[in-house]
Amino acid sequence: MKLREIVDALDLQVAAAADDLEREVSGGYASDLLSCVMARAQAGNVWVTLQSHPNIVAVASLLNLAGIVVTEGSPLDPNTIAKANEEHIPILTTPRTTFTVVSQLAALGIRGVD
Amino acid sequence: MFQYLWADLHIHTVLSPCAEVEMIPPLIIRRARDLGLGLIAVTDHNSAENVAAVIEAAEGSGVAVLPGMEIQSREEVHLLTLFDTVEQVLAWQAEVYAHLPDLKNDADYFGAQFVVDATGEYVRTNERLLSVSTDLSLEEVVTRVRALGGLVIPAHVDRPSFSLIVNLGFVPPDLDIPAVEIFRFSREEEVRQRFPQLRGYTFIRSGDAHRLSEIGARTMFKVAAPTVRELDLALRGEQGRRVEIAKTIASFK
Numbered sequence A: 001m002k003l004r005e006i007v008d009a010l011d012l013q014v015a016a017a018a019d020d021l022e023r024e025v026s027g028g029y030a031s032d033l034l035s036c037v038m039a040r041a042q043a044g045n046v047w048v049t050l051q052s053h054p055n056i057v058a059v060a061s062l063l064n065l066a067g068i069v070v071t072e073g074s075p076l077d078p079n080t081i082a083k084a085n086e087e088h089i090p091i092l093t094t095p096r097t098t099f100t101v102v103s104q105l106a107a108l109g110i111r112g113v114d
Numbered sequence B: 001m002f003q004y005l006w007a008d009l010h011i012h013t014v015l016s017p018c019a020e021v022e023m024i025p026p027l028i029i030r031r032a033r034d035l036g037l038g039l040i041a042v043t044d045h046n047s048a049e050n051v052a053a054v055i056e057a058a059e060g061s062g063v064a065v066l067p068g069m070e071i072q073s074r075e076e077v078h079l080l081t082l083f084d085t086v087e088q089v090l091a092w093q094a095e096v097y098a099h100l101p102d103l104k105n106d107a108d109y110f111g112a113q114f115v116v117d118a119t120g121e122y123v124r125t126n127e128r129l130l131s132v133s134t135d136l137s138l139e140e141v142v143t144r145v146r147a148l149g150g151l152v153i154p155a156h157v158d159r160p161s162f163s164l165i166v167n168l169g170f171v172p173p174d175l176d177i178p179a180v181e182i183f184r185f186s187r188e189e190e191v192r193q194r195f196p197q198l199r200g201y202t203f204i205r206s207g208d209a210h211r212l213s214e215i216g217a218r219t220m221f222k223v224a225a226p227t228v229r230e231l232d233l234a235l236r237g238e239q240g241r242r243v244e245i246a247k248t249i250a251s252f253k
Helices: A003-010 A034-040 A055-063 A078-087 A098-107 B025-034 B051-057 B086-097 B138-147 B164-168 B188-194 B228-236
Strands: A013-016 A027-030 A045-049 A067-070 A091-093 B003-011 B039-045 B064-072 B078-082 B114-116 B122-125 B151-154 B179-182 B202-205 B219-223 B242-245
Touching: A003 A091, A003 A098, A013 A078, A027 A098, A034 A055, A034 B164, A045 A055, A045 A098, A055 A067, A055 A078, A078 A091, B003 B064, B003 B078, B025 B039, B025 B051, B039 B051, B039 B078, B051 B064, B051 B086, B064 B086, B078 B138, B086 B138, B138 B151, B151 B228, B188 B202, B202 B228, B202 B242, B219 B228, B228 B242
Parallel strands: A027 A045, A045 A067, A067 A091, B003 B039, B039 B064, B151 B179, B179 B202
Antiparallel strands: A013 A091, B003 B219, B064 B078, B078 B151, B114 B122, B219 B242
């Protein structure tokens, strides 16, 4: 499934890298601890988190993730958005909680790394 | 011109809900003296209401006391913030209070938060919930503390929780910090091996003391005076100032 289809199905706002939504999504991962993400998330994953610090972009870029869903309307630093545009890492936002987003992704057939 | 000061820059008092009732000014100073510490910092969670009492208790003791606070950022990262004067730390406290949620502490669950005088006598209870994140980002904390003339050191970066490295993966490249703190039982070489992303950052080791026996952790500063500016120079290894962690780890009894 392409990232764009997820954006449409979950009604996510695209906060950064709007031109990079054609990526195929290989699976999903959810955590707010970036060290855990670095250790476990896989290339092509969509990552669900309420962390909005600029470091999320570096981690997603390092792991070649498909995109990041930032939940609960967590306020995005302008720096985070600028870096995400530069690195072509889509940032998708929603007022909904991580739990809800993950259950919606699962209903679309997106699977975890384990 | 230079002094060599054993320092513990991370000490909680009874104001921190998780600290033992023995963490009162005269006992903290006595313990610091017994250990030969020349410098300590008072760093309660998101509050500085016992700082002045510890400074008063330290008068004539030979132990210098830096006013400080341990801040919890929006990313749930713990940060030591250190200043030279009580006025500075209280100005910082006012900013921090404005960025804490308006919630009351549940003393049965988190522990009580006591404000005490220099002798350790009870003055009042701080009712504000302190064991919680501010809504300030890591960068906002550093910028604001620097503007007030203070210094920021990320706390216990090698711990499994409330750690800059665990929560955010690595130190953001342009963050204006001179050093990071490792936990009281940690060895510098082992932490460096585990977290290669800390290359280039000076380490200090502190007690993160919630009871008297945890004070210590032994970091030595070579400085001209126990001031924020001197510590900053020492942590950056500039102008002949420097910092070194003791090779041995003290036993905590």
